[in-house]
Amino acid sequence: MKVFKFGGASVKDANGVKNVCGIISSTPENLVVVVSAMGKTTNAFERILNAYLDDKQEILQAEVKALKKYHEEIISNLFENPAQPLFEMEATFEGLLYFLSINTKRDYDFCYDQVVSVGELISTKIVASYLATQNVNAEWIDVRTILRTDSTYRDANVDFDKSAELFKNQIDFSKTQVYLTQGFIGANHKGFSTTLGREGSDYTAAIIANLLNGESVTIWKDVPGVLNADPRIFNETVHLPSVSYKQAIELAFFGAQIIHPKTIKPLQNKGIPLYVKSFVEPSAVGTEVAASISKIDAVPVYILKQQQVLISVEPKDYSFALEDSWIKLFTIMQKHRLKTNLVQNSAISISICVDGNNHYLNDALEEMMNSFRVKYNENLSLLTIQNYNEQILENYSCNKEVLLMQKSRRTARILYK
Numbered sequence: 001m002k003v004f005k006f007g008g009a010s011v012k013d014a015n016g017v018k019n020v021c022g023i024i025s026s027t028p029e030n031l032v033v034v035v036s037a038m039g040k041t042t043n044a045f046e047r048i049l050n051a052y053l054d055d056k057q058e059i060l061q062a063e064v065k066a067l068k069k070y071h072e073e074i075i076s077n078l079f080e081n082p083a084q085p086l087f088e089m090e091a092t093f094e095g096l097l098y099f100l101s102i103n104t105k106r107d108y109d110f111c112y113d114q115v116v117s118v119g120e121l122i123s124t125k126i127v128a129s130y131l132a133t134q135n136v137n138a139e140w141i142d143v144r145t146i147l148r149t150d151s152t153y154r155d156a157n158v159d160f161d162k163s164a165e166l167f168k169n170q171i172d173f174s175k176t177q178v179y180l181t182q183g184f185i186g187a188n189h190k191g192f193s194t195t196l197g198r199e200g201s202d203y204t205a206a207i208i209a210n211l212l213n214g215e216s217v218t219i220w221k222d223v224p225g226v227l228n229a230d231p232r233i234f235n236e237t238v239h240l241p242s243v244s245y246k247q248a249i250e251l252a253f254f255g256a257q258i259i260h261p262k263t264i265k266p267l268q269n270k271g272i273p274l275y276v277k278s279f280v281e282p283s284a285v286g287t288e289v290a291a292s293i294s295k296i297d298a299v300p301v302y303i304l305k306q307q308q309v310l311i312s313v314e315p316k317d318y319s320f321a322l323e324d325s326w327i328k329l330f331t332i333m334q335k336h337r338l339k340t341n342l343v344q345n346s347a348i349s350i351s352i353c354v355d356g357n358n359h360y361l362n363d364a365l366e367e368m369m370n371s372f373r374v375k376y377n378e379n380l381s382l383l384t385i386q387n388y389n390e391q392i393l394e395n396y397s398c399n400k401e402v403l404l405m406q407k408s409r410r411t412a413r414i415l416y417k
Helices: 014-025 041-053 057-078 083-102 108-116 118-133 160-170 201-211 245-254 264-270 323-335 361-371 390-397
Strands: 002-006 031-035 138-140 178-182 185-187 193-195 216-221 242-244 274-278 287-290 301-315 340-345 350-355 372-386 402-407 411-416
Touching: 002 014, 002 201, 014 031, 014 057, 014 118, 031 118, 031 201, 041 057, 041 108, 041 118, 057 083, 057 118, 083 108, 083 118, 108 118, 108 193, 118 138, 118 178, 160 201, 178 201, 201 216, 201 264, 242 245, 245 264, 245 287, 245 301, 245 372, 245 411, 301 361, 323 350, 323 361, 340 402, 361 372, 372 390, 390 402, 390 411
Parallel strands: 002 031, 002 216, 031 178, 138 178, 216 274, 242 287
Antiparallel strands: 185 193, 274 287, 301 350, 301 372, 340 350, 372 411, 402 411
């Protein structure tokens, strides 16, 4: 059994859906296929959520109308008789609107998971309907019925034991060769939708492979595998044919969007290899990520994270060396889900780089200011360079206002305006 994961870019239009279904139908092995929401649908559902919480009904209705139209166009270009897929899509939206009309819990994280998860449900229903027209024996499964999590909305923790039991009760390859399900989402014991963190579909694929002892996981992207840099930002990128688990974890931590940070651990636990391949060129070799790969390529690797905020904190009484101050600061960060991308401290201050698009950033800053002197810089960029040399550092730091630079033996990090 293999697990395939297709992201939003692979199913952003009718031709993309046809291509994905072609890859699935040409694969002879048993498959579990994980599919993300189509295109930029998740961003659109986030706008719907914000309009709902801000009581902006006109914006909400306009966003829903635009999303319906987007999916209707894909459906009309896929099916000679689109009545059933259109009905299922409309019914899913009606379910969302009904939830919004009766919901009384205005907690952002809870509402986020109930709203944004709809994108995956619609996407997979459309793909499943098209597979049926191509005579592919594929069964659609609502992953929320088999992937059990806790109630940490927007960053849920998976109950592996309970999920393993549920998966084994529903997945039977003697009956069906292909199972199609959603990435990114699960459900708690009350049946409410949860999500595994932004871009969490890779993690879903790894979880499924772990629970079902899969042979491998393949993540299908719009690039020919893992590259040493994002080709949309950097020129003359280099393809990496193989990457170790360790290097993949490092790349994910530093912000490389090729693999979700949580993806590797479930695979490493059972020695399951991961392949990153191109849905544009399915026959291309791609990149293998596995435990057996020990040699790390010396090619420089560039990872750029934008929309960063540097928060500099000092205690009001200059007692920062006391452990209580550290504990208090990081407790505030944990409470507001600020994940550190870079940390540097002195005797009486600490500077922390975090993502600027965190919904709770302003609340966190306000709470910090109650106990500390706080300064912060917004709209920064954080460049991580593995396998650097001094010439590379000079090239990428010149003509920039560098706020902070860190270097280790193999990795350099530059935070700049």
